[in-house]
Amino acid sequence: MSDINMSKIDNLNLEFLQLKDYEELKHAMIDSYSNLPDSYWREEQIKTLIDKFPEGQVVLKVNEEIVACALSIVVKYEDFSGQYTYEQVTGNYKFTTHDDDGDVLYGIEVFIKPQYRGMRLGRRLYDYRKELCENLNLRGIAFGGRIPNYHNHASEMTPKEYIEKVRNKEITDSVLNFQLSNDFHVSRVLKNYLDGDKASMEFAVLLEWDNIYYTKPVTKTTALKSTVRLGLIQWQMRPYSGFNELMQQVEYFVDAVAAYRSDFALFPEYFNAPLMAAYNKLSVSDSIRELAKYTEMIRNKFSELSIKYNINIITGSMPEIIDGQLYNVGNLCRRDGTIERYEKIHVTPDEQKVWGLQGGDKIQTFDTDCGKIGILICYDSEFPELSRIMAQEGMQILFVPFLTDTQNAYARVRLCSQARAVENECYVAIAGSVGNLPAVENMDISYAQSAVFTPCDFAFPSNGVKAEATANTEMILVADVDLDLLKELHNYGAVKNLKDRRIDLYEVSKK
Structure with a gap:
């Protein structure tokens, strides 16, 4: 910092710019741009800005003296998707490009008087803009940022190379360094942006900052929820006399979680296995094919319940025969009546050997009224590529219905699900069955401790466990998850697992 005596600063205020401040503003600009002659806004231009968008024009005053300023307009950003100049984005300096219905705040001016630089005043202006x-x-x-040190390197490197060296701290550029430290990212280089800017060789860096709280206007009457209740x-695995008694127990649980205003109900994998008891005289592979005959009826009943109780239901999983092949599938029954299907991609060796199951081939995410979700059935949770693909598509909550017989089998699902929450910056909910089925072959025992897992960062539980049920006890578990916290984590977390991937070295993608 220069020769300012901090003890003589009685007050520092951020204020809206007023037309009566113009002469003082003009002289502050002249002081700030001494290397750019005649670089100050005319009074009629300032009046236009104040008339069009008063809250976008602010000044910082030290002891009632203007020492810094930020001027902005709102634009429809799609109108400036390619190369453009400062003259064009400001509407030939008449600000005809300002649009109250625009979607991006465009910065057209920030300056600080030289003797007040180094006091973090620029950060105050940018915090106000955010x-x-x-x-x-x-x-x-968004704004076009000058690179005033580039002229010293123009003969030996392109603007792109210069920006990269600044980012890697190999070159110092006080202006660009400041923007990058304030969470702005480089979008592209603009050529011939500011006429007469010889220091930047008339190049500018298009810098952008994303509003993680932005909600895209929707035509539906309800917006996506921020806090979602799971x-x-x-x-409990127990004998049932038939389909009706099984579905009576299903409806009891749907009613119970809906009474707590849950947005989702998650059932376990093969929760309908008790119905196989009626076919115990058959071979194991034949009995599960008999169980598959109930799947369509159960799916239709789940859809009725989702509408009746106003809740999205993830139906766990059930066997289903398609073109003579047996699959392990489930359904997302939305409360608006729509139904979508998901498949178990990786069947276990036992499912394949004993029952003759085939692995599915659909990897997908699902849009809901509570954000984008993913669903993986049990063993699938142990393959990180699946959830990474879903995360790349915007998944916020991953649901894992499972069935495990032993404690070590359960531990595999639990530990892998916790890892999926951390590495994909999402919530993971797992639900399983408990108890014994002595009358059903190959379904003797079940062990589970259902839970909701979170990333491990300051805004979340330190151990990454939001809530968990009592092990091996029939019960419901209700937990709230905040989707806005995921947005903050993605942008401001102690680590940024998704952003920090070295996609220059590796990638995960569907075939």
Whole structure:
């Protein structure tokens, strides 16, 4: 910092710019741009900005003296998707490009008087812009940033190479370094951006900041929820007289979690296995094919319940025969009446050997009224590629219905599910069955402790466990998860697992 005496600063205020401040503003600009002659806004231009968008024009005053300023407009960003100049984005400096219905706050001016630089005043101005962007529900901030040190390196490197060296701390550029440290990212290089900017060789860096709280306007009457309530059913394996008695127990659980205003109900894998008892005289492979005959009826009943109780139901999984082949499948029954199907991709050796199951081939995410979700059945949770593909598609909550017989089998599902929550910056809910089925071959015992897992960062439980049921006890588990916390983690977490991937070295993708 220069020769400012901090003890003589009685007050520092951020204020809206007013037209009566113009002469003082003009002289502050002249002081700030001494290397750019005649670089100050005319009074009629400032008046236009104040008239069009008063909250976008602010100044910082020290002891009632203007020492810094930020001027902004709102634009429809799609109008500036390619190369453009400063003259074009400002509407020939008349600000005709300002649009109250635009989606991006565009910065057209930030300056600080030289003797006040080094006091972090620029950060105050940018913090105000970010807050304004959030309050107006704009999707972000953008501006063309000067690179005034580039002229010293123009003969030996391109602007792109220069930017990369600044980012890697090999070259110092006070302006660009400041923008990057304030969470702005480089989008592209703009050529011939600011006429007469010889220090930047008339190049500019298009810098952007994303508003993680931005909510895209929707035509539906309800917006996506931020806090989502999950209802997990830890199902007791017990004998049932038939389909009706089984579904009576299903409805009891749906009613129970819906009474707590849950948004989702999650059932375990093969929760309907007790119905196989009626076919114990058959071979194991034949009895599960008999069980598959109930799947369509159960799916239809689940859909009725989802509408009746206003809850999205993840139906665990059931056997289903398609073109003579046996699969392990489930359904997402939304409360609006729509149904989607998911498949177990990796069947266990036992499922394949004893029952003759085939692995599915659908890897997908699902849009719901509570955000984008993914569903993996039991063993699938142990293959990180599946959930990574889903995370790349925007998954926020991963549901894992499972069935495990022993404690070590359960530990595999639990530990892998916790890893999926950390590495994909998402919530993971697992639900399984408990108890014994002495009358059903190959389904003798079940062990489970249903739970909701979170990433491990300051906004979440330190051990990554949001809630967990009592082991091996029939019960429901209800837990709230905050989707906004995932957005904050993605942008400001202690580590950023998704952003820090070295996609220059590796990638995970569908075939």
